[in-house]
Amino acid sequence: MLMNLWIKFTKENYLKYISHLDLMRLFQRTFRRCNIPIKYSQGFNPQPKMTIGNPLALGVESAEEFMEIDLYERIPEDEFIRIVNSDLPEGIKIIEVKYVDSKSSITSFIDWSYYEIQFVANNIDDLNLLKTSIMKLLEMDQLIIEKEKRKGNKVVSQNKDVRPFIGNITISEGKTKKISDNECLITINCLLKSGDKGNLKPVDLLKVIEKYTDIDIDIDTAEIKRLKIYSEKDNKIEPLM
Amino acid sequence: MINISKFEKALKRVEKPARYIGMEKNSIKKNLDDVKVKFAFAFPDIYDVGMSHLGLHILYNLLNNEEDIACERVFAPWIDMEEQMIKEEIPLFTLENKEPIKNFDFVGFTLQYEMSYTNIINMLHLADIPILSKDRKDSDPLVIAGGPCAYNPEPIADIFDFFVLGEGEEIVLEILNIYKEHKERGFSKLDFLKEISQIEGIYVPQFYEVYYKEDNTIDRMVPIVEGVPKTVNKRIIKNLNKTYYPEKLIIPFIEIVHDRIPLEIFRGCTRGCRFCQAGMIYRPVREKDIETLLNLAEKLVESTGYENISLTSLSSCDYSQLQMLVAELMKKYEEKHIGISLPSLRLDSFSLGILKDIEKVRKTGLTFAPEAGSQRLRDVINKGVTEEDLERAVTFAFNEGWSTIKLYFMIGLPTETKEDLLGIKKLGYKVKDLFFGMPKEKRKGNLKITLSASCFVPKPFTPFQWIGQNSIEEFNEKIRLLKSEIRDNKITFNYHDPKLSYLEAVLARGDRRLSKAIIKAWEKGCKFDGWSDVFDFSKWMEAFEETGIDGDFYALRERSFDEVLPWDFIDIGITKEYLIKEYKKATNEELTRDCRLGCNNCGINRSFLGGVC
Helix, strand or coil: CCCEEEEEEEHHHHHHHHHHHHHHHHHHHHHHCCCECCCCCCCHHHHEEEEEEECCCCCCEEEEEEEEEEEEECHHHHHHHHHHHHCCCCCEEEEEEEEEECCCCHHHHCCCCEEEEEEEEEECCCHHHHHHHHHHHHHHHCCEEEEEEEEEEEEEEEEEECCEEEEEECCCCCHCCEEEEEEEEEEEEEEEEEECCCCCCCCHHHHHHHHHHCCEEEEEEEEEEEEEEEEECCCEEEEEE | CCCCHHHHHHHHHCCCCCCCCCCCCCCCCCHHHHCCCCEEEEECHHHHHCCCCHHHHHHHHHHHHCCCCEEEEEECCCHHHHHHHHHHHHCCCCCCCCCCCCCCCEEEEEEECHHHHHHHHHHHCCCCCCCCHHHHCCCCCCCEEEEEHHHHCCCHHCCCCCECEEECCCCHHHHHHHHHHHHCCCHHHHHHHHHHHCCEECCCCHHHEEEECCCCCEEEEEEEECCCCCCCCCCCCCCCCCCCCCCCCCCCCCCCCCCCCEEEECCCCCCCCCCCCHHCCCCCCCCCCCHHHHHHHHHHHHHHHCCEEEECCCCHHCCCCCHHHHHHHHHHHHCCCCCCEECCCCCHHHHHHHHHCCCCCCCEEEECCCCCECCCHHCCCCCCCCCCCHHHHCCCHCCCCCEEEEHHHHHHCCCCCCCCCHHHHHHHHHHHHHHCCCCCCCCCCCCCCEEEECCCCCCCCCCCCCCCCCCCHHHHHHHHHHHHHEEEEEEEEECCHHHHHHHHHHHHHCHHHHHHHHHHHHHHCCCCCCCCCCHHHHHHHHHHHCCCCCCCCCCCCCCCCCCCCCCCCCECCHHHHHHHHHHHHHHHHCCCCCHHHCCCCHHHHHHCCCCCC
């Protein structure tokens, strides 16, 4: 009997402002209110068995997030969705669930994320120029950014080539427009590495664009939304669910 | 509603935006056009602190249970958010409807701590509501307050339209019902205040005039409006089993200070510690019975999904059927992985036995509060705890596997000597010896002892209300002594900032003349004074100087028994004679028994219950 349940859910609107730990607490309490028969770990400090794959940064919305929970009693999929959705706050909604037969955690299936990023750029008014800038960027062999890393108590900065973590960047022309004489609202879509085998945060992509192109991004205006999560198998990507 | 796109811009630039979004499970958002009374419950500190306050949850649900009342929450925005709100011109708003609090009928503050007074002023300012009661028109919200600090409302008397003294569950609806009537027939603030000043528990500062003597003490305080009572009685709920208690609690998205179910098991405390204001003002003791509590627990677990139930009160181990309550709760909730916690621990094996049961696995640190270092001084403050009690408790704890012990003390207690002070060190070292006195194989974990000292602040309505506080220099001297004496890698010594305690003492026992100093301090930028990284003592001193206030007069001066105290017009049910008797017993190092063992005639049962407490 399959008791591992994969859950696809949204995290939208103001709920983008709750952290990964907040979200874990929220689901724990929701499941308890809904009497979901979730398994607990053994040992001194039993914790409910649930994993959220590839946590989002604070402030990033998502049209699909993934979580895995272990149940000790099977609930039909549609019933699970109905019960839990009736209790979840506005902004978080379960879209789909399925029982899976897998020993490895859901996180190991996550390889790529597809984002939509919207931001205001201060010096661009020509769409073609924008396109060429992005194209040139993608032609580069290396894209180095400075990453701060914690080593014990020290914070050290390291140079890191993130080019392999960028799958693609496209400009969403329908959602790109001039908003004033020297300001342009730009919407891009991008495929970025996600998960344990390599990860690039969308904010860091904006830093790359800032550094390697002439586009002057107002980072404060950035609106980021994850649209999809993909798995990679034999050089092909496919949706998790 | 505030401008949402500006609000969203602001959210992006602050550290914890979820403090401001509302929308939590069990929060209640009504259509504000459909209700007759809009009540903004204001907590003068950040969300994380305010949401941990039980009174908020009680009143929030109680008011929202009424169809024609909407109660919404507002907290002090943290400094980063305040900056954004000013920049984007967003007025202070409630979390539910994001409605400016200026548009509410009432803004009700809870006064939990003196050092939040500047936050109250700041919040009114951010809301664009005039700070002083006399400057607010009939169309402005009524700004009111309740909570423990309302027992000396005088330092902030100029700000509030009225205060509610005592327990609010019944009186708040009485007030709002009268308000509805007044609103229907054309509202006049003055008429409304006159009518409610007749309700027991309401104090309307503008209806009283205070006259002072040449030596700056109070000569008399008299009502200047006909029919206004000379003495204001506190309100009290007679039967806690029958009074309102919420069956739902708002579940915050972010982690707050107390993130669990608060199950209030009783009110009041019978211990009679002489420094403790709560022990006096919340009398008499009233317990909820087990059946009521189990019933409530079930509903709360169901509606919240919380993983922990905290049995709250001033001294939870004193609940008469604690063992049975804990056993029942554990039986019911253990398999659901819901824990039970006891927030205040007594130094006896009975309490520890219960603790052992509920903390089966994880041995978090243990905290005890001997309050004073020597038996002599503990007798002065009527803390009925002996060194043997502590020894027994600590030995028991070490045997059971605890290894982190925290001991709370106060320095600057009345009659304190150097010997009493060094008693703090002695107790710490004794605890250490008890640990290493155990055979090596029995010792578990790494011993860590924390001795924490706060500076004693004399509070109104306690036997020590007449006492002069130690000066900042005296406190510093005492701290220096302890710091130099306590040198051990197993023992950490912590202490509170004497400057903050001095200010707390000024505000706690201040009179009406302080209002202008508090406002001046706020004008100079003071806010979040209880937050050590924000607190700016020098600004307060400047404010006192510029408004002609002598802080020492309020904090350091010893009062005589016949002096008229600023809070004398309030009757909390305990007689002044009793407080004087207790004061004298303190100087003679005499103990007063626990009220559960026999009545000590404090007056509470005569004033309020007409029977035994």
